[in-house]
Amino acid sequence: MQTSPKLFTPGPVDVFPETQAALGGPVPHMSDPNWVTRYHETVAMLGQVMQTAGDIIVMTSPGSGAIETGLASLYKAGDTVIVVRNGMFAERLVQILTQYRCHIVPVEGTWGEAIDPAAVEDALDNHPQAAGIAVVANETGTGVCNPVQALAKIAHARGLVLFADAVSGMGGYSLPVDEWEIDVLATSSNKALEMAPGLGILTVNERAWAVIEHNPDAAHRGWYYNLLTWKQSRARKGFPFPSTPPTLLIAGLHASLTRILTVETLQGHWDRYCAAQQRVRRELSALGFAPLAADNVASPTITCVYKHPEMETIEELRDYLLADHNILVATGGGPLTGQIARIGHMGKASTDEYVDALVDGVRAFLMR
Numbered sequence: 001m002q003t004s005p006k007l008f009t010p011g012p013v014d015v016f017p018e019t020q021a022a023l024g025g026p027v028p029h030m031s032d033p034n035w036v037t038r039y040h041e042t043v044a045m046l047g048q049v050m051q052t053a054g055d056i057i058v059m060t061s062p063g064s065g066a067i068e069t070g071l072a073s074l075y076k077a078g079d080t081v082i083v084v085r086n087g088m089f090a091e092r093l094v095q096i097l098t099q100y101r102c103h104i105v106p107v108e109g110t111w112g113e114a115i116d117p118a119a120v121e122d123a124l125d126n127h128p129q130a131a132g133i134a135v136v137a138n139e140t141g142t143g144v145c146n147p148v149q150a151l152a153k154i155a156h157a158r159g160l161v162l163f164a165d166a167v168s169g170m171g172g173y174s175l176p177v178d179e180w181e182i183d184v185l186a187t188s189s190n191k192a193l194e195m196a197p198g199l200g201i202l203t204v205n206e207r208a209w210a211v212i213e214h215n216p217d218a219a220h221r222g223w224y225y226n227l228l229t230w231k232q233s234r235a236r237k238g239f240p241f242p243s244t245p246p247t248l249l250i251a252g253l254h255a256s257l258t259r260i261l262t263v264e265t266l267q268g269h270w271d272r273y274c275a276a277q278q279r280v281r282r283e284l285s286a287l288g289f290a291p292l293a294a295d296n297v298a299s300p301t302i303t304c305v306y307k308h309p310e311m312e313t314i315e316e317l318r319d320y321l322l323a324d325h326n327i328l329v330a331t332g333g334g335p336l337t338g339q340i341a342r343i344g345h346m347g348k349a350s351t352d353e354y355v356d357a358l359v360d361g362v363r364a365f366l367m368r
């Protein structure tokens with residue numbers, strides 16, 4: 001019997017038994033040939049999910065560590081960076097870039113809407129010295145997908161690079177890194193890759209490496225959260241890490257990706273998320289909880305819904321679901337504090353069993 005709550009949070013997520021079993025196994029040693037094989041298989045499977053033949057780096061870190069690594073490696077102090085600002089995690093990009101003494105040009109968007117690429121073009125026209133663009137691909141604060149492919153085209157037309165935070169997007173829907181020419185993308189293990197927290201994952205293309213290698217500010221980036229450190233260790237045969245790799249977590253990710261790619265198929269995995277998203281949007285709307293995002297920009301991995309008109313704050317629903325149904329959902333931040341519930345579709349949250357439990361719980365809340 002499940003005693004921990006059913007997780008509908010947009011990370012961490014409830015993982016499947018194959019992943020749980022791998023995480024419960026013995027801690028592998030990084031020089032054990034079986035583990036080395038598993039590591040290389042894991043990177044190859046990540047390449048399939050991320051749809052890239054470019055470089056993939058797997059580090060021990062939360063999503064923010066992967067984001068910091070990408071931003072600090074691409075941009076240097078004094079650089080002007082255009083940041084799409086339309087949600088809670090856009091603020092994280094601003095904070096990190098500020099810490100690295102970059103000059104931020106925010107492109108302000110409405111929370112709950114995708115950014116208009118024309119607004120980014122305008123910002124570039126007004127700031128021709130800009131070094132690049134940073135965007136949250138899948139804004140977990142609002143449940144909205146930003147137009148990453150269009151932004152990559154805009155960046156490249158001006159010889160600039162695009163950084164995308166896909167922490168809550170990658171794995172949950174098709175985000176083809178090579179086809180969309182995303183220069184550096186950061187994600188993490190504990191969302192749509194359906195694993196425990198602890199792995200930061202980055203893709204880096206040749207355009208990005210050229211920028212990173214010519215960045216004269218390398219000394220200020222630190223060591224671990226610096227893509228050059230990773231590039232140098234990747235060139236070493238046998239031990240392509242700068243320091244002790246998270247062997248057990250990588251074994252867990254191997255189990256999770258194997259399940260996604262071979263048991264479920266990547267398309268089947270995306271379809272499961274999509275079906276859960278559509279059902280939650282439909283059923284919660286019918287119960288009086290209107291979705292925040294319009295259909296055409298709604299994230300497949302997280303749905304945000306406004307509180308029912310008769311409620312004071314959304315926290316009433318969150319507290320009730322946890323106390324009476326052992327279900328954990330997230331709520332909104334920033335201007336949406338008290339206004340929205342954030343419901344993830346990642347991991348087991350996209351199974352029929354979980355969606356049934358959620359809808360039943362919300363219905364019971366209204367009938368109290």
Ligand SMILES: Cc1ncc(COP(=O)(O)O)c(C=O)c1O
Nearest residue numbers: 062063064089140165167168188
């Ligand atoms: C879009 C996005 N970016 C960044 C983060 C930060 O990730 P972490 O908490 O693993 O550092 C999150 C976490 O939810 C996220 O959803």
